[in-house]
Amino acid sequence: MKKPKTVMIIDDDERHLLTAKGLIEALGYIVEIHNSPFRTTEKVLKIKPDMVLLDVNMPALPGDRLCAILRSEPDLEDIPIYLYSANDEEILRKSVKQFQADGYICKGNVSALRLRVQQVLGD
Amino acid sequence: MIERSVKDNLPVRELITGSESISPDTRVSILAERFYNEPNLDSLPLVKNGHPCGLASRGKILTTLAIRFGFALYGRKPISVIADTTPLVVHTDDTLNEVLGQAMARSFNDIYDAILVVDDEDKYVGWLSVKRLVIEQGNFLAKSIVQRELAISKAVEIEKLDKMKTSFMAHVTHELRSPITAIVGFAELMQMRFARQQLEDFPKYLSLLSSSSQNLRSIVNNILDLSKIEAGRMEVFNEDFSLCELLSEVLETCKMLVGEKPLSIEVDCPDPPATLYGDRIKIHQILLNLASNAIKYSDRGIIVISAKMTDELQLTVKDTGIGIKKTDLQRLFSAFDQLEDAKTRRHEGTGLGLNITKQLVQLLGGRINVESTFGVGSRFDVIIPQNIQNIVQEAS
Structure with missing residues (x-):
């Protein structure tokens, strides 16, 4: 049997980690969570997820800037990184471009979350 | 003319x-x-x-x-x-x-x-008279210079306000969506789990669902309050009430807000217990706003809420929190302006609380003062004149 793919979520808000984890696990994927922008690179390199969801508003280091930092790692150049945020879409669209994310998912839109994860990871 | x-x-x-x-x-x-x-x-x-x-x-x-x-x-x-x-x-x-x-x-x-x-x-x-014409033109020039300067400073002001409103909108958008996301997420998750009769996480989910709803409620209330104040629709309703009862109500709510933090709250009630005539709901809101702010910005220590009655009602909330930098004290009470940058801040919130508090205090004819040492703590004093309320009492 093929090993299920892994999604890693980085968010400082426990509520959002819990809900996103539950929703994505129900699709049959493995979900790893991390609750701070710090040591994210280390964790991502270790876990090597198939997709990363990054919250934007976090203490000290916003997720969009964190995205650029992850991207600068040679091993993480091709990993799909999506901003997962409650910010306005307009701002997210700009951040995606500026910080080399693959896209964004609006928090609260459950079906968009499921759809995008399945699109990126396949069934 | x-x-x-x-x-x-x-x-x-x-x-x-x-x-x-x-x-x-x-x-x-x-x-x-x-x-x-x-x-x-x-x-x-x-x-x-x-x-x-x-x-x-x-x-x-x-x-x-x-x-x-x-x-x-x-x-x-x-x-x-x-x-x-x-x-x-x-x-x-x-x-x-x-x-x-x-x-x-x-x-x-x-x-x-x-x-x-x-x-x-x-x-x-x-x-x-040519002299008079010269004077008229001089006046005109002087006035037009003043008017120009006025227009420029107004434009700068409007631009600043515009920027603040834009960042406020982004701010509030995020603050509103965040609890909504949690509510939608937990509801969806519970529905899925319920279908499979996996109920073990329900107590945790329900408690988070409830705190997210309350979070949302308070943000919506803040926004509604502010628009009410700004539209001049906030009215004062005076009644007799016990100051000590009010303080213990605030204390109860504060205890819930403290949660797991190593933070103690003391309430100092005037002796003998005083009965006040005033707007109980607004005084409650003022105290709670200040106290919940103190809790939010304190990781440990003591918060003291005290009330003193002279010819004025003096309410004080003192904390041992992060304090406020001198340079930030000025814009502390302005709306749309949380001191931390939205993307990286540690503290949630719309940044409306203190502005609402100040406006409520002013509505009651009072004033609010703040003293703070960065890294040591803050002290907010609210003074509400009692004679004004007595006059209201006699008039009604």
Whole structure:
């Protein structure tokens, strides 16, 4: 049997980690969570997820800037990184471009979350 | 006339100094007598059949007569002989700027000579004092400079406000969506789990669902309160209430907000217990806003909530939290302005709490003060006059 793919979520808000984890696990994927922008690179390199969801508003280091930092790692150049945020879409669209994310998912839109994860990871 | 001070294209008909005149056939001696007797009479236009035909200026006429034999030579002659027969004549519709331009273009000796004004039929209407025209234009220039500066500072202000509102919108959008996301997520998750009868996580989910809903409720309330205050729709409703009961209500809510933090809360109630007449709900809200802020920005230590009654009601909330930098104290009470940058801040919130608190205090006729040392803690004092409320009591 093929090993299920892994999604890693980085968010400082426990509520959002819990809900996103539950929703994505129900699709049959493995979900790893991390609750701070710090040591994210280390964790991502270790876990090597198939997709990363990054919250934007976090203490000290916003997720969009964190995205650029992850991207600068040679091993993480091709990993799909999506901003997962409650910010306005307009701002997210700009951040995606500026910080080399693959896209964004609006928090609260459950079906968009499921759809995008399945699109990126396949069934 | 209202617009007068802001226009330099004002028609000169509105600036006429006088409308007296004299016939050109008048004898020079009579004119000289008038100049002697009326020290304020600077010039007299010469008018015949309603049409201007010259100008007798005090300085020039008296100088002519003062030179040797002047009076003997001209005294009995008509003034047209020694008056200026080609004065500057302008139309009533000519503007201040145009006329001053023409006046200043005259030869040096004539610059301050009066200017005659005629109507459409070239009939004499009155005369203009050049000095007054200069003063008018000076006033206009001064005012226009002030107005320009005013307009610029207003534009800067509007731009600043606009920026603040934009960042506020982004801020509030995020603050509203965050609990909504949690609520939607937990509801969806519980639905899925319920279908499979996996109920073990339900207590945790329910508690987070409930705290997220309350979080959302308080944000929505803040926004609604602020719009109510800004629209001038917030009303004061006074009633009798016990100050100690109010304090213990606030204490109960605070205990819930503290959660797991190593933070103790003390309430200092006046002895003997006081009954107040005032707006209980607003005083409760003011205290709770200050106290919940203190809890939010304190990781440990003590928060003291105290009330004192003199001729004023004095409420104090003191904390041992992160404190406020001196440079930030000024904008502490402005709306749309949380001191931390939205993307990286540690503390959630719309940044409206203190602005609402201040406006509520002002609505009750009171004032709010803050003292703070960065890294040590803050102290907020609210003073609400009691006599005002007593007057209200007597009136109602």
